[in-house]
Amino acid sequence: MTIKVKVEFLGGLDVISNSIREHKCVVPYEEGEATMKELIDHITKTIISDPKDIPVFIEDGTVRPGILVLINDTDWELEGMEEYVIESGDVFTFTSTLHGG
Amino acid sequence: MATITTTTMEKKPIKVSALCELCHSRKAVMKRPKNLQKLCKECFYHVFETEIHNTITSAKLFSPGDSVAIGASGGKDSTVLASILKTLNERYNYGLNLVLLSIDEGIKGYRDDSLATVKRNQKQYQMPLEIVSYKDLYDWTMDEIVSCAGIRSSCTYCGVLRRQALDRGAAKLGINHVVTGHNADDMAETVLMNILRGDVARLEKSCSIMTESVGSPVKRSKPFKYTYQKEIVLYAHYKKLDYFSTECSYAPEAFRGTARELLKSLEAIRPSCIMDIIYSGEHLSLAPKKKKTTVSYKNKKKLNAETEINSDGSVSLPKKQEFKDGNICEKCGYLSSNKICKACILLAGLEMNRPKVSIDNNTAIDGAAKLSKTLEQLSF
Ligand SMILES: [Zn+2]
Numbered sequence: 001m002t003i004k005v006k007v008e009f010l011g012g013l014d015v016i017s018n019s020i021r022e023h024k025c026v027v028p029y030e031e032g033e034a035t036m037k038e039l040i041d042h043i044t045k046t047i048i049s050d051p052k053d054i055p056v057f058i059e060d061g062t063v064r065p066g067i068l069v070l071i072n073d074t075d076w077e078l079e080g081m082e083e084y085v086i087e088s089g090d091v092f093t094f095t096s097t098l099h100g101g
Numbered sequence: 102m103a104t105i106t107t108t109t110m111e112k113k114p115i116k117v118s119a120l121c122e123l124c125h126s127r128k129a130v131m132k133r134p135k136n137l138q139k140l141c142k143e144c145f146y147h148v149f150e151t152e153i154h155n156t157i158t159s160a161k162l163f164s165p166g167d168s169v170a171i172g173a174s175g176g177k178d179s180t181v182l183a184s185i186l187k188t189l190n191e192r193y194n195y196g197l198n199l200v201l202l203s204i205d206e207g208i209k210g211y212r213d214d215s216l217a218t219v220k221r222n223q224k225q226y227q228m229p230l231e232i233v234s235y236k237d238l239y240d241w242t243m244d245e246i247v248s249c250a251g252i253r254s255s256c257t258y259c260g261v262l263r264r265q266a267l268d269r270g271a272a273k274l275g276i277n278h279v280v281t282g283h284n285a286d287d288m289a290e291t292v293l294m295n296i297l298r299g300d301v302a303r304l305e306k307s308c309s310i311m312t313e314s315v316g317s318p319v320k321r322s323k324p325f326k327y328t329y330q331k332e333i334v335l336y337a338h339y340k341k342l343d344y345f346s347t348e349c350s351y352a353p354e355a356f357r358g359t360a361r362e363l364l365k366s367l368e369a370i371r372p373s374c375i376m377d378i379i380y381s382g383e384h385l386s387l388a389p390k391k392k393k394t395t396v397s398y399k400n401k402k403k404l405n406a407e408t409e410i411n412s413d414g415s416v417s418l419p420k421k422q423e424f425k426d427g428n429i430c431e432k433c434g435y436l437s438s439n440k441i442c443k444a445c446i447l448l449a450g451l452e453m454n455r456p457k458v459s460i461d462n463n464t465a466i467d468g469a470a471k472l473s474k475t476l477e478q479l480s481f
Pocket residue numbers: 121122123124125126127140141142143144145
């Protein structure tokens with residue numbers, strides 16, 4: 001079994017994902033067994049096109065400060081951040097707040 | 102852990118701990134960095150808009166009948182600013198005549214796309230749009246400047262030229278007030294940079310919500326002075342505003358970039374630090390300078406050395422200069438604290454270098470003559 005979710009890279013963050021803003025992700029875990037940590041790891045391996053760009057997304061093992069994370073349109077700070085257990089059908093939105101004012 | 106649940110229209114019951122802390126009836130979707138309050142979408146809109154309205158009224162930014170130009174880049178800050186000002190103008194009857202004012206720096210690819218966004222905003226918000234270009238004003242595009250002076254100082258050039266361009270665009274429209282989308286994060290970043298560079302004289306000016314120079318027809322203000330970047334991005338996202346978010350093709354100033362990262366890392370640990378830095382900037386004031394009478398020779402020499410012409414023809418701007426208002430640039434007539442304004446000094450340096458890119462015409466001699474003439478007129 002796998003977990004199917006949608007991942008969006010917005011606010012200019014799509015520069016590190018071949019200018020593609022929407023990604024369908026198939027995360028190779030059983031339902032209920034993967035958290036944001038596994039998803040972030042999966043994203044760095046499958047969505048970020050150039051490994052050199054990983055630091056644009058990740059810092060100290062988590063999403064870099066300045067990138068706004070929404071889980072189903074809710075601030076991930078209200079959803080337990082890295083501990084959030086991902087479910088099929090979830091939409092994860094990563095928006096850079098640093099790009100072009 | 103709260104165990105009581107409420108039944109709403111939502112699919113899943115919401116835990117009480119997940120409810121909005123203002124209306125206590127809808128699910129909270131965001132946490133305010135300013136005070137860690139959890140809010141639902143509707144309450145967030147209300148709080149966000151009301152806070153900006155309060156900033157505007159308590160700083161008395163506008164009077165009924167004012168014409169105000171919104172410095173519009175197509176980016177998130179100025180797009181949200183245009184949307185909010187339209188909303189507040191209608192809700193609270195400000196009686197403002199709002200106009201979008203955009204600068205075309207002449208950066209292929211980057212600016213073309215962002216100007217297309219501004220043109221869509223013009224329709225969405227039904228505001229007149231004025232575009233002024235560097236090429237028309239200065240006879241240089243940013244692309245030409247970078248190919249001549251290099252990429253390293255592109256932000257310095259662009260910053261100086263943009264400031265003047267906005268003023269001139271406003272003057273062209275007969276408008277004496279330009280609002281920009283500078284937010285609390287930008288403000289804190291500038292305070293931090295000024296502190297790190299020892300540029301304390303600039304602190305007060307960089308923190309003021311409105312800057313008005315004596316003799317200048319155009320005042321500037323920042324209605325987002327106390328508004329966090331995170332909330333601006335969230336507002337644009339939830340309201341599905343149409344903004345453009347590609348970074349300028351020319352690398353941002355390294356020092357500013359590093360200051361910004363430092364600020365973001367600090368904010369992750371202590372979100373209030375952005376407000377705290379602005380507060381510090383507002384309240385750190387310099388003791389009045391003691392008058393030195395015995396070292397006048399030394400001072401004079403130092404002043405003369407302030408503007409250095411580098412070997413490549415570029416010009417180092419004076420690092421510390423007194424803000425003296427009311428003078429007019431002898432070359433272009435723009436308000437300047439010196440006889441020749443910063444933009445004209447930069448452009449003169451560029452003219453010296455122009456032959457490097459266009460060898461066929463006579464600008465080499467022309468440019469050199471112009472610069473030496475300019476230098477003769479420079480006295481501080
Ligand atoms: Zn609410």
